[in-house]
Amino acid sequence: MINFNEHPHRRYNFLTDEWVLVSPHRNLRPWQGKMETGAQAQRPGYDPACYLCPGNKRAHDQINPRYSGPFVFTNDFSALLPDTPASAVDEGLIRYKGCRGTCRVICYTPQHDKTLAMLPAEEILQVIEVWCRQWSELSAEYAWVQIFENKGEMMGCSNPHPHGQIWAGDFIPNELFAETASQMKYYRTHGAPLLLDYLQQELRLGVRVILENADWVAVTPFWAVWPYESLVLPKRPVTRLDLLSGEEKSSLADLLKNLLAKYDNLFETSFPYTMGWHGAPAGEENSCCWQMHAHFYPPLLRSASIKKFMVGYEMLAEPQRDLTAEYAAERLRTLSSVHYLDR
Ligand code: H2U
Ligand code: ZN
Numbered sequence: 001m002i003n004f005n006e007h008p009h010r011r012y013n014f015l016t017d018e019w020v021l022v023s024p025h026r027n028l029r030p031w032q033g034k035m036e037t038g039a040q041a042q043r044p045g046y047d048p049a050c051y052l053c054p055g056n057k058r059a060h061d062q063i064n065p066r067y068s069g070p071f072v073f074t075n076d077f078s079a080l081l082p083d084t085p086a087s088a089v090d091e092g093l094i095r096y097k098g099c100r101g102t103c104r105v106i107c108y109t110p111q112h113d114k115t116l117a118m119l120p121a122e123e124i125l126q127v128i129e130v131w132c133r134q135w136s137e138l139s140a141e142y143a144w145v146q147i148f149e150n151k152g153e154m155m156g157c158s159n160p161h162p163h164g165q166i167w168a169g170d171f172i173p174n175e176l177f178a179e180t181a182s183q184m185k186y187y188r189t190h191g192a193p194l195l196l197d198y199l200q201q202e203l204r205l206g207v208r209v210i211l212e213n214a215d216w217v218a219v220t221p222f223w224a225v226w227p228y229e230s231l232v233l234p235k236r237p238v239t240r241l242d243l244l245s246g247e248e249k250s251s252l253a254d255l256l257k258n259l260l261a262k263y264d265n266l267f268e269t270s271f272p273y274t275m276g277w278h279g280a281p282a283g284e285e286n287s288c289c290w291q292m293h294a295h296f297y298p299p300l301l302r303s304a305s306i307k308k309f310m311v312g313y314e315m316l317a318e319p320q321r322d323l324t325a326e327y328a329a330e331r332l333r334t335l336s337s338v339h340y341l342d343r
Pocket of ligand 1 (some may be wrong): 051057058059062074075076077078087105149150156164165310329
C-alpha cells in the first residue's frame with residue numbers, strides 16, 4: 001500500500017459514487033506565516049436592525065413574535081412555492097418539471113450574539129427537537145425535507161443572527177438520489193446499511209474518529225472533500241431524524257456542542273460551514289438501507305481567513321484536497337472541546 005501522506009492518490013466516496021483526488025505532498029511544506037485568528041466584531045444581544053431578532057419587522061411587513069426559544073417562520077423569499085401548477089415538458093433535449101414545496105427559516109435563539117456552538121447543550125437540544133418536528137410535519141406532505149445551516153459570511157449567510165433553513169419539495173434532489181442509490185446497492189449485496197458497516201470500520205481503525213459518545217460518532221470521512229469536513233452518525237441503525245429517541249437527541253446535543261467547540265477552537269474563530277441532515281426520504285420503500293447522518297462542510301483550510309477554493313480542477317475535473325482526512329481528524333481530535341470563549 002502506498003504511503004497516503006506522501007503520494008497523490010484518489011479516494012472513492014461510497015456514499016455518492018464519486019472520486020476525490022488527494023495531493024498531500026502539497027501540504028508537507030511547513031506552515032508559513034502566522035496563524036491568524038478571526039477577530040470578530042462584538043455583536044449586541046439584540047439588534048434593532050436585525051430582521052431575525054424578536055419583535056422586529058421582516059420583509060413584507062411581517063413582525064416576528066417576541067419569541068424566547070427556537071422560532072420557525074415561512075421564508076419570505078421562498079425558493080419553492082406550495083401552489084406551483086403541475087406541468088412537465090419533455091421535448092428532445094429540453095426537459096423540465098414544475099415542482100412544489102415550501103421554505104422555512106429557523107432562528108435557533110432570540111440572542112443575536114450567539115451561535116449554535118455557544119449555546120448550552122439544553123438549548124441545542126431545543127433546536128434538535130424543532131428539526132425533528134419539522135422533519136415529521138413536512139415529510140407528511142413532501143418527498144424530501146432538507147434541513148441545513150449556512151454559517152458565516154464566507155458561506156453566503158445573509159445575517160449573523162443564529163439561524164438555519166428548512167426546504168421541503170415534492171421531488172428527490174440529486175444528492176439524495178445518489179446517496180439512496182449507493183446505500184440501496186450496498187444493502188442488496190451485503191444485507192447491511194453501508195454507513196453502519198463504514199462506521200464499524202472507522203471505529204476499529206480509530207484514525208479518522210474526531211469524537212464519540214454512547215450514541216453518536218463524528219468522523220472525518222475517508223473520502224472527505226472539504227479540509228475539515230465531518231460526518232455525524234448515530235451508532236444504532238436509525239433511518240430518519242424523527243426516529244431518534246429522547247436520549248439520542250440529548251446525546252446529540254452534547255456531541256454537537258463538543259464538535260462545534262473544536263471547530264471554533266481550530267482557528268479561534270466562529271467557524272464557517274454548511275451543515276445539514278440526510279435520512280431516508282419519506283415514503284421510501286427500501287428505507288432500511290438508509291442510515292441518517294449530518295454532513296459538515298467547512299471551507300477553512302489554513303487560518304481564519306484562508307479558505308479552500310473549489311475552483312479550476314474541482315469545477316472542471318474532480319474535487320482535490322491537500323490535507324489528508326487522517327491529518328484533519330487528528331487535529332480536531334486533539335483540540336479541546338471547551339470553547340475558547342468559555343475558557
Ligand atoms: P441565509 O442567511 O442562510 O441566507 O438565510 C436567511 C433567509 O432569511 C434567506 O433565505 C430569509 C431569506 O430569504 N429572509 C426572510 O425570510 N425574511 C426577511 O425579512 C429577510 C430574509
Ligand atoms: Zn438578531
